[in-house]
Amino acid sequence: MSYAENLWLFTLLLAGIIVVPGMDMIFVVANGLTGGRRAGMAATSGIMLGGAFHTLFGTVAVTALSTLVPQLAGPMLVIGAAYMIWIGYTLAKSAIVIDGIEASHLNRTTRIFAQGLITCLLNPKAWLFILAVYPQFMRPEYGPFWRQALLMGALTLLLQALIYGGLALAAAKGRDALISKPQITIWIGRAAGWLLMAVAAMMLVEGWSGW
Template structure:
């Protein structure tokens, strides 16, 4: 697999995960609904900073394991792929909707930013996802880990900005635009699940061969 193909797979996988409604998305929508664009953008910015921390953590973990325990590379690929397939299967069978978001009082921009950061950092699924995904897409043959981390981190921030930022602006325009058609969000989640499983199977095959 070339580096360009590797990045395409990573981008598809990342996009599929980000568009699935979860803690981060609901936090952005809630603040956009109650505090307008400024609050929604502050929430998005906090979550993006959390994403940067996740990238740093994933890079350090992959670099450490590759340097000190290189024989674990194959097993990590297989285990991580199996975990991704399980997540994809769960999403494909799910019925996630954006609903039940209650109004809350308006917080200051700085406070919302901090809350967004904490929300992202305290999301256990995000940490597990990083541990499962980064060892599969960050490889020594693609160059220095820090360069790969910059690219993967930039892609993460870009997709978060597009998805969560877009939702922040949409939420500021009105709640009905987001929750009047729950079937749409259900099928987004399920499609993301199938996409996740497809990518994971491809990576599993490669990981098995390298092992």
């Protein structure tokens, strides 16, 4: 697989995961609804900073695997791919909807930003997902890890800004549409699950062959 193909797969997978309604999306929608554009964008910015921390964590983990304990790289690829398949399976069977979003009473932009960061950092699934995904896409043959991390981190921030930022700017209309038509979010979640399983299956085969 070429580096360009690797990046396309990573971007596709990342976009599929970000659009699945979860803690981060609910936080952005709630603040966009109750505090307006500034509050929604502050929430988005905090979550984006959390995404940057996740990228740093994933880079350190992959670097440690490849340099300190290289014999673990193969098993980690297999374990990570299997975990991704499990996440995809649960999403494909899920019925995720956005409903009952509680209003945020944060008034200051800085407080909303800080809470967005904390919301992102305290999401255990995000850390596990990073540990599963980054070893699949960050490889020594693609060049220095720091350069790969910069590009993957930039893609993460860009997609978060486009998806969460766009949702924050149209929070009221977007929330009404998603709540009145729950099938939309259900099928978004299921489609992301099938996408995740397909990519993970490819990585599982590659990791198993390398191991």
